[in-house]
Amino acid sequence: MRHVRLAGLVMGAMLLAGPARAADPVPVLATVGMIGDLAAVVGGDCAAVEVLIGPGNDPHLYQPRASDIARLQKAQVILHQGFNLEGRLGEVLERLQRDRVVVAVGEAAVPADLLLSAHGAVDPHLWMDVAIWARLVPQIAAVLGTERPDCAAAINARADGFGQELGALHDWVQATLASIPEGRRVLVTAHDAFGYFARAYGLREVAIQGFSTESEASVADIRAVADEVVRSGVPAVFVESTINPRTVQAMLEAVAAQGGKVSLGGSLFSDAMGEVGTPEGSYIGMIRANVLTIAGALGGQPAPWPAELAAWADRHGVAK
Numbered sequence: 001m002r003h004v005r006l007a008g009l010v011m012g013a014m015l016l017a018g019p020a021r022a023a024d025p026v027p028v029l030a031t032v033g034m035i036g037d038l039a040a041v042v043g044g045d046c047a048a049v050e051v052l053i054g055p056g057n058d059p060h061l062y063q064p065r066a067s068d069i070a071r072l073q074k075a076q077v078i079l080h081q082g083f084n085l086e087g088r089l090g091e092v093l094e095r096l097q098r099d100r101v102v103v104a105v106g107e108a109a110v111p112a113d114l115l116l117s118a119h120g121a122v123d124p125h126l127w128m129d130v131a132i133w134a135r136l137v138p139q140i141a142a143v144l145g146t147e148r149p150d151c152a153a154a155i156n157a158r159a160d161g162f163g164q165e166l167g168a169l170h171d172w173v174q175a176t177l178a179s180i181p182e183g184r185r186v187l188v189t190a191h192d193a194f195g196y197f198a199r200a201y202g203l204r205e206v207a208i209q210g211f212s213t214e215s216e217a218s219v220a221d222i223r224a225v226a227d228e229v230v231r232s233g234v235p236a237v238f239v240e241s242t243i244n245p246r247t248v249q250a251m252l253e254a255v256a257a258q259g260g261k262v263s264l265g266g267s268l269f270s271d272a273m274g275e276v277g278t279p280e281g282s283y284i285g286m287i288r289a290n291v292l293t294i295a296g297a298l299g300g301q302p303a304p305w306p307a308e309l310a311a312w313a314d315r316h317g318v319a320k
């Protein structure tokens with residue numbers, strides 16, 4: 001009798017203190033918001049998702065702080081992009097994966113269709129092509145479903161629904177950007193984050209800095225882009241939410257010095273989403289905001305908002 005009671009007590013203590021009570025949401029840490037949003041949508045109440053590198057922060061320049069290491073250690077699942085996006089995180093993740101699930105979801109979901117630099121480095125900005133980014137959804141669903149098998153059916157159902165929303169978003173982006181007059185389909189930005197975007201949606205990308213922002217833009221880089229802006233006659237150029245606007249300003253001055261005319265078309269979300277709690281603080285809202293900014297500045301017209309995304313618009317208080 002005593003044994004039985006003891007066993008019950010021990011089990012009770014394990015249930016209270018154990019790291020993986022079946023009904024607890026899985027503690028998930030995503031490196032960037034674009035991954036975190038996918039995990040939060042797909043995971044629902046089966047996952048507690050946090051983001052390591054938040055709004056306004058540049059993942060290329062990321063260096064883990066002591067408090068970040070503590071957050072990483074608390075996570076049961078760590079989702080990162082891979083392809084060298086997250087600055088100095090690689091070594092830390094290697095150590096952490098000994099006793100937790102660490103998945104490079106970008107690398108796992110997108111083995112092909114990659115853009116490469118002249119030196120063979122992979123362009124990590126995969127979220128800019130919605131059809132490509134949608135491939136991460138089943139990947140993340142599989143990871144979370146393995147951690148919470150009791151939630152797997154619900155996770156897969158949410159992943160299917162989200163996949164349909166992203167399909168509709170992709171078509172909307174395509175239709176909206178196709179309305180930009182032919183000669184104006186040039187996207188001039190601070191760093192080379194829009195290669196996949198340009199490829200998917202029929203624009204030509206011109207960037208002052210390369211894939212990574214780790215090295216400073218040179219005077220020659222700025223001058224080359226200024227020359228290109230003057231030559232192409234594009235009406236507007238863009239700054240980015242995670243990048244100091246001074247290189248774009250220097251380029252605008254160089255254009256003006258040549259007698260060229262170009263305006264600032266607005267700020268784009270390149271490597272981080274907007275503030276938490278705003279529509280742009282979600283992946284769909286980030287893409288929507290970028291596309292409206294680009295189309296507005298380059299003379300395009302927004303296509304009708306898709307019916308599949310009406311519920312998303314309602315949830316975020318956005319006009320359809």
Ligand SMILES: [Zn+2]
Nearest residue numbers: 193211212271
């Ligand atoms: Zn970038």
